[in-house]
Amino acid sequence: MGKKEYHIYVRGKAVPVSEEVYKAYWKITEHEKYLQRKDWKYDVIPFSAMDYDGHFVDNIIDERVDLEKIVEVKMQIEELNKALATLTKKERELIEAIFYKEESLRSISKKEKVSYQAIGKRRDKILEKLRKLLEDKF
Structure with missing residues (x-):
């Protein structure tokens, strides 16, 4: 029996x-x-209750809420998720360890029995790959 796969839509x-x-x-x-x-x-x-005439943004004025920024951030998150999905399993595991689990490069390097500089180079290479995938989107 294989490892359970997880998906979000x-x-x-x-x-x-x-x-x-x-x-x-x-x-x-x-x-x-x-x-x-x-x-x-x-x-x-x-907020959706304010959209009685199809002009949601015009019906509310709140200088504290930047709806365009919220939508932009949500779209960026979706694009980031798409870009992350293109990484190899090993690349994704490294990014998750560093950014989601907040593991240090030293602890990862000990587990993988390589220098922390090698892990840093691998991280930088993956981030550059993601940056190139995302720069066309924004």
Whole structure:
């Protein structure tokens, strides 16, 4: 029996992710549902209720909320997830160890029995690969 595969859906397409990314995604999603239930309990009006004429952004003016920035960040996250999905399993594992699990280069190098400089070079190469994939998008 093979290792369980984890996927999240981005724009209707299943994107393979690590178990850690999958769990983090669902933790955030469940928290959003919890906040929504709390809003209902206290009669908080959702932004979508303001979209009675198709001009949602024009119906609300709040200088503190930059909706364009929020949408832009969400799109960047989707593009990053697509780019991460193109990495090899070994590349993805290294990126997850460094950025999601916050492991140090030294601890990773000890596990893999290579110098931490070698891990740093590998990290830099992967980040450059991601940067090139993403620079066309933004």
